[in-house]
Amino acid sequence: MTVPAAVRDWCQKQGHGEILQEEPIGGGCINNGARVHTRDGAAFFLKTNASAPAEMFAREAEGLLALRTDDGPRFPEPFLWSQDFLLMEDLPPAPPGPDFWPGLGRRLAALHRHESTRFGFDHDNFIGSTPQPNPWTEDGFEFFATHRLVFQAGLAHESDRLSSSDLHRVEILAARLNELVPRQPASLLHGDLWSGNVIPGPKGEACLIDPACHFGWAEAELGMTELFGALDPSFYDAYTDARPLPAGWRDRLPVYNLYHLLNHLNLFGSSYLPSVRRVLDRFA
Secondary structure (H helix, E strand, C coil), X not given: CCCCHHHHHHHHHCCCCCEEEEEEECCCCCCEEEEEEECCXXXXXXXXXXXXXXCHHHHHHHHHHHHCCCCCCECCCEEEEECCEEEEECCCCCCCCCXXXXXXXXXXXXXXXXXXXXXXXXXXXXXXXXXXXXXXECCHHHHHHHHHHHHHHHHHHHCCCCCHHHHHHHHHHHHCHHHHXXXXXXXXXXXXXXXXXXXXXCCCCEEECCCCCEEECHHHHHHHHHHCCCCCHHHHHHHHHHCXXXXXXXXXXXXXXXXXXXXXXXXHCHHHHHHHHHHHHHHC
């Protein structure tokens, strides 16, 4: 990785001196990551992507700032960003503490208690590298139907990854949302909360990275936590103790996860189509 000149200049102007070491960090599916060390001993986390969509890193930085609440999970602070990089606070990992998962459950519940009268966000952003539209919308069913399910299905149909009949079934399911899920408030969400975006922080606490921030259904956030392997059971126990959910919430999670399955179909291809169809077979 080549550290952008703007990052080197920023480090100098902030009094950290020159960058002495770049330590590549693996694990990202879309961007490159590295820990950079400066002469004064400071370290920062740098994400780069020469092919990033316009404003992708700016939108991520704004989401990180919005999610930094006193009672919610810890997120890295963004410092500098441009078209092809994002420089953030480094969160060097310590061994997970005994409160790692329960603490995350309580703090995520606290984050979800930050609510809006409308669904959406101040700007559109991205989930992975896929555009995520966030127009302010009064009705949660309309928001999730139009700007989550039908939007992703339309992208997949345009790229010939979803047939016309499957697109129609997504539209049928979207029209039935008020029969399938309860009315819920618009909660402040991470937006892309799977296990890979949970990391141990400097004090052994659970920290969150790579958001797709918006105001949406909290149950949809919990759905994503189970899509690629559920989190520790103590996380869900602590969350529901702090913020009880309507009965049957686990049964509804596949409805919400259809959004993420469609996104993965768009990002990674046809291997996700059987999972999409299983949800449609069950709910459409």
